[in-house]
Amino acid sequence: MDVTGWVLLRAFCRGLHLAGFFSAFGTMFLSATLLHKRGALRLRRLAWAGFAVACLGGAGWFLLQAADFAAAQSISDVIGALPIVAGQTRFGTLLLTRMGLLLLAMLLFQRGWPRSAALIAFGGVVAEAWLGHGGAMTGFVGTMLLFCAVLHIAAAAIWLGALPALYVALKRLPEDALLPLAQSFSPLGMACVGTLLVTAMFQFILLITYPQALFTTAYGAVALTKLVLFAALIALAVLNRFRFTPSLPASRPALLRNIGAEAVLGLAVLLAAGLILQLEPPAMADMAGM
Amino acid sequence: MRVLPLSLAVLLGTACGFPAFAHAFLKQANPAPGSRITSPPAAVLLTYTEGLEVPFCKVTVKSPSGIAVQTAKPQPVSGHADELSVPVHITAPGKYTVIWHAVSVDTHRTQGHFSFTVSP
Numbered sequence: 001m002d003v004t005g006w007v008l009l010r011a012f013c014r015g016l017h018l019a020g021f022f023s024a025f026g027t028m029f030l031s032a033t034l035l036h037k038r039g040a041l042r043l044r045r046l047a048w049a050g051f052a053v054a055c056l057g058g059a060g061w062f063l064l065q066a067a068d069f070a071a072a073q074s075i076s077d078v079i080g081a082l083p084i085v086a087g088q089t090r091f092g093t094l095l096l097t098r099m100g101l102l103l104l105a106m107l108l109f110q111r112g113w114p115r116s117a118a119l120i121a122f123g124g125v126v127a128e129a130w131l132g133h134g135g136a137m138t139g140f141v142g143t144m145l146l147f148c149a150v151l152h153i154a155a156a157a158i159w160l161g162a163l164p165a166l167y168v169a170l171k172r173l174p175e176d177a178l179l180p181l182a183q184s185f186s187p188l189g190m191a192c193v194g195t196l197l198v199t200a201m202f203q204f205i206l207l208i209t210y211p212q213a214l215f216t217t218a219y220g221a222v223a224l225t226k227l228v229l230f231a232a233l234i235a236l237a238v239l240n241r242f243r244f245t246p247s248l249p250a251s252r253p254a255l256l257r258n259i260g261a262e263a264v265l266g267l268a269v270l271l272a273a274g275l276i277l278q279l280e281p282p283a284m285a286d287m288a289g290m
Numbered sequence: 291m292r293v294l295p296l297s298l299a300v301l302l303g304t305a306c307g308f309p310a311f312a313h314a315f316l317k318q319a320n321p322a323p324g325s326r327i328t329s330p331p332a333a334v335l336l337t338y339t340e341g342l343e344v345p346f347c348k349v350t351v352k353s354p355s356g357i358a359v360q361t362a363k364p365q366p367v368s369g370h371a372d373e374l375s376v377p378v379h380i381t382a383p384g385k386y387t388v389i390w391h392a393v394s395v396d397t398h399r400t401q402g403h404f405s406f407t408v409s410p
Contacts, residue, residue: 070346090395091395091397138340
């Protein structure tokens, strides 16, 4: 496989890891908040499925990143690099710590303590920001990017991460409970969308800087793809809010289809996020070679 | 109600004035790129635009005849996550070339090179 193939595979693993992590956290979050009084609703399997995906994607990302760090030419190079990556790099220690936090959160969730679980998992979710550009840069721009990344990741994790649990809940709950749940999820989703838009705008200004880059660079193309997918997600959310939610419970099948489509689009957005984090932002392209 | 949009505009305007790097590029070096120094340095100090994963950074310092003169792997600089130091043993005057490969804490790899001249 050539270099591009390895980068794509690493991006896929990172995106998968994000999706699994978000899904596990989102399930805990929804259980701890909007579904708190619905203790009988068993969402543990869904959370464990998210955890398994996070582990699988995380393991792939860890191995491929170690290979990239070491410029490995063979399996033995990768194996030799693993303890160094695990113990002496921010990437390794943070990834393993985040997975440890998620495991702890899962055990608490399994024991029936969704609030503690969601809080701990949230720490693991936002810690991802320190593996991005903002976490690496110093000064005002670094602080600003890091702040934006924390908010961006938190909003994405709450909104997209909660979708699978929302789907399962809306499928299982009795008819009289559907409308209150859908109505209470709407403002939460809107707050997340607003946060994602504002923080994406800041990231655009700091990392892309000029609109032409959306069409002339790989980073810009992926950012544009994310934007289109995000617009489609908002369109589906608007349909849910203004068309399907008011006519519940009769519209339950349509609402479920729409939320399922949102979850699939959300996965595509996270895979695109995994890819964009591997690419060089246009704002610093002129620095290359110094 | 006008405070929020105004603050946002100020923040955006402020942010536009700053360059973003998002990969580790060389910000400065000692000896500086292109410089002419009279006494040979004991180490080459490189400062980057981002924090580094030093165990995976590589630096080669080549003498005018192409021989590597670094005596150890890059070392982290305490309290400065964006710096690394490379001990060198330079005994002869001439033009020395520093070839660096950096790995930043956001997992990106970059590379570059520069020269300095030792001329007693």
